[in-house]
Amino acid sequence: MDVQQRVGPYGLVRKLGEGGMGVVYLAEDSAGRRVALKTMRPELAAREEFRRRFGKEAEAARRVARFCTAPVLDAGFDGGTVYLVTEYVEGPDLSAVVRRAPLTGSNLDALAIGVATALAAIHQAGVVHRDLKPSNVLLSPVGPRVIDFGIAQLADTVTPVTIAQSMGTPAYMSPEQAKGEQVTQASDIFSWGALVAYAGTGRPPFGTGGAAEVVYRVINHVPVLDGLDERIRPLVERALEKDPARRPTAQGLMDQLLGRTEVPVAAATRMVSETWTPVVVGVLAAVLGAGVTLAVVRPWEERGSQPGTP
Numbered sequence: 001m002d003v004q005q006r007v008g009p010y011g012l013v014r015k016l017g018e019g020g021m022g023v024v025y026l027a028e029d030s031a032g033r034r035v036a037l038k039t040m041r042p043e044l045a046a047r048e049e050f051r052r053r054f055g056k057e058a059e060a061a062r063r064v065a066r067f068c069t070a071p072v073l074d075a076g077f078d079g080g081t082v083y084l085v086t087e088y089v090e091g092p093d094l095s096a097v098v099r100r101a102p103l104t105g106s107n108l109d110a111l112a113i114g115v116a117t118a119l120a121a122i123h124q125a126g127v128v129h130r131d132l133k134p135s136n137v138l139l140s141p142v143g144p145r146v147i148d149f150g151i152a153q154l155a156d157t158v159t160p161v162t163i164a165q166s167m168g169t170p171a172y173m174s175p176e177q178a179k180g181e182q183v184t185q186a187s188d189i190f191s192w193g194a195l196v197a198y199a200g201t202g203r204p205p206f207g208t209g210g211a212a213e214v215v216y217r218v219i220n221h222v223p224v225l226d227g228l229d230e231r232i233r234p235l236v237e238r239a240l241e242k243d244p245a246r247r248p249t250a251q252g253l254m255d256q257l258l259g260r261t262e263v264p265v266a267a268a269t270r271m272v273s274e275t276w277t278p279v280v281v282g283v284l285a286a287v288l289g290a291g292v293t294l295a296v297v298r299p300w301e302e303r304g305s306q307p308g309t310p
Contacts, residue, residue, distance in 0.1 A: 008078045010037050010085065019135075019148075026088060034088045035073060036147075045082040054082055061149060063125040067265045068118035068272065070138070070147040089145045094199060095134035102202040104229070110272050111137075111144050112196045112232060113257045117268040118146035119192060119250035123185045124265070130183055132191035133172040134198060143272040170215045171204035175242050178215045186244035192253065193239030194223070201227045205240065232257075 005012055010027040016036065017024045021044065027037040044050050058075035065071075066087070074085040094111070097103070103111055115137060122129055129136075129149045136148045170178055174190035177183050197205040205223035206214055223240045225233055235256050241247050248256065254268050255261050 007037060007039060007081055007083050008074075008076050010035065010083075012037070027085070029085075036070065036086045036088045038084045038086075040082040040084075042080065045080060051077070051082060058084060060125060060127050064127060064149060065121040065124070065265065067121045067269045068114045068143060068145060069121060069149065070145050086147065089138045089140050089147065091138045091140040091145075093135045094137040094139060094144070094195070097139055098134065098199055098202055103199045108196075108200050108229060108232065109257070111139075111199055112192075112235075113254065113268060114144035114272040115146055115192055115195065116250050116253035116257060117265050117272065118144075118149075119185075119188050120254060120265050120268075122146070122149050123188070123250050128183060128185055129188045129191070130177070132188055132195060134195060137195065143269075170211050170218060171198075171206055171208070173215070173218060174244070175219045176244060178218050184244060185249070186247045189239050189247040189250065189253070190241075190244075192250075193236045193247075196232065197223060197225055197228055197236050197240075200229055200232065201225070 007025075007027070009030055013026040013028060013034070015023060016026050022038050022040040024036055024038045027035050029035060040050075040054075055075070058072060061072040061084075062075075070086045070089045072084065072086050076083060102108075115132070119129065119132070127149055129146070131148060132146065136146060138145045138147060172191045172194045174183070174187040177187050194205050197203075203224070204214075205225060206217040206221065207224065208214065219242075223237075225236060228236060235248070235253065239247055239253070251262070254265075258268065258271065
């Protein structure tokens with residue numbers, strides 16, 4: 001492994017991925033429990049303002065209930081390294097799944113409810129995700145899990161250019177976020193609508209292309225929702241309102257999706273698990289030069305269905 005072997009009390013196992021804010025590793029704590037550990041980029045960690053706010057934001061993220069999320073377990077400093085530890089969730093991210101085939105039926109419903117439930121838990125803790133997108137939704141055997149909600153708020157301590165890069169694709173940003181205006185919980189609702197539209201159609205609702213081009217469409221155009229399940233389309237349209245005040249809350253999304261009022265997030269989580277149709281398939285794949293065996297978890301497929309073409 002070409003990186004340090006430990007961060008704080010955690011032993012690093014392997015690299016899982018890398019994004020605008022840092023690198024994510026599979027790690028183990030002193031009891032051998034597997035966790036996901038994210039180290040912040042050195043140029044961010046070196047900023048005094050970033051480090052000052054890190055503890056405060058991480059503590060807020062730790063208050064988020066674990067319903068449909070990957071809860072924050074720990075955060076700290078190890079010399080010049082700033083790190084955040086969350087529960088390790090096995091399963092592909094939403095973008096990897098939708099590349100094979102869009103979600104349909106009960107699995108699209110469960111995704112919509114699960115992500116709305118996660119947002120409700122996040123918002124109840126006073127946190128705004130700010131970076132909800134397909135790569136931040138993992139599809140576990142028991143349902144979707146939203147990750148990285150403890151990170152994105154720290155992006156506003158860096159320069160505007162870095163913010164745009166750290167937010168990833170602009171296709172899931174709200175108009176107000178794209179314009180650099182105040183970001184509230186309503187911004188996450190817009191991102192929910194864009195994410196569900198993508199999951200159900202295989203296409204971002206504001207198209208693809210260069211960042212400036214997509215941002216222009218997000219701000220000025222209506223979303224393209226052709227092919228989205230008609231049962232969920234009206235709610236997605238409301239979530240994608242340009243005016244934040246016209247969007248439902250996360251609790252409102254849950255109530256509409258479940259046909260009830262004031263549904264507790266714990267109850268919604270149970271409903272997601274009951275409607276999710278997990279199909280766990282072991283796939284052996286030798287990674288060139290590494291001899292690594294991969295286990296692919298595919299909970300998105302309806303029973304008896306065939307996977308789409310990658």
